[in-house]
Amino acid sequence: MTNTPHSGGDQAKTLRDLNSLRPETPSAGTEAATAVYSITSGKGGVGKTAVCANLAYNLASMGKRVLILDADLGLANIDVVFGLSPSYNMNHFFTGERELQDIMVDGPLGIKILPAGSGIQNFTRLNSNQKMRLLDGLDAMQNHFDFVLIDTEAGISENVTYFNTAAQEILVVTTPEPTAITDAYALMKLLSTHYHEKKFNLVVNQIRTEDDALDVYRKLTMVANRYLDISIDYLGSIPEDRQMIDSIRKQKVISELIPGSKITAAFRQLAGRICSEPSQTSPKGNLQFFWKKLLNIGG
Secondary structure: OOOOOOOOHHHHHHHHHHHHHOOOOOOOOOOOOOOOEEEOOOOOOHHHHHHHHHHHHHHHHOOOOOOEEEOOOOEEOOOHOOOOOOOOOOHHOOOOOOHHHHHEEEEEOEEEEOOOOOOOOOOOOOOOOHHHHHHHHHHOOOOOOOOEEEEEEEOOOOOHHHHHHHHHHEEEEOOOHHHHHEEEEEEHHHHHHHOOOOEEEEEEEEEEHHHHHHHHHHHHHHHHHHHHEEEEEEEEEEEEHHHHHHHHHHOHHHHOOOOOOOOHHHHHHHHHHHHHOHHHHHHOOOOOOOOHHHHEEEO
């Protein structure tokens, strides 16, 4: 991926124009595959869960059927963001006490959520049987979704690498802070060199100007081009907004609380770009969510 010396506005427009050329719907006679996105980050505190929740809300507002899987199995908080108090969570699934359907809860606009537990270390490192149980559990669900968003924990733990490799698309969230950029690169480097991931999507959160986001994108692509054999697709940016803190306190996503805000418009644009992504027609590996469905679609 090569950067050319254009102004920040020109680069942003070019990136968006390229995204707009992607097909929005599958070809006639082809069943749409469930798009599985891992929402991940190298560093904590970059707003990954807020991006996941607001992206889900805006996808649902577009009529998409959305499932969120909270994959931070030790310090879960998706349920808190939506103001929910689930009776069961993923811990009950992994112990065999409940099936996925039993722990699924309803969020706004029909969003389905698989909540995780908090403050429990038992499942912060899933074993092979637990991973396969989850894989089979999702494949066996009768519910069909257009999008599954996996909110991973931050960092490079074994659970993080598992959920990223099991998803069809990896969406890395970072901010313009140097430590966040460094950790985002470290995560992509690990997934590339050890797990053969070659494609990443980038969202830059908490920006002041679009030039800040494009500068982050340039830095990451420059280093990736030099040292890694990967591609990074820029999906957009989310502006810094103090009202985000207020929405967290009120346990409502900011897209629901302040639908006319600039930050909501940014999340809406992000959802639109993701909807325009072409559907996967074949699994990228053996260990992947909804791989049976993908195999059927891919022939």
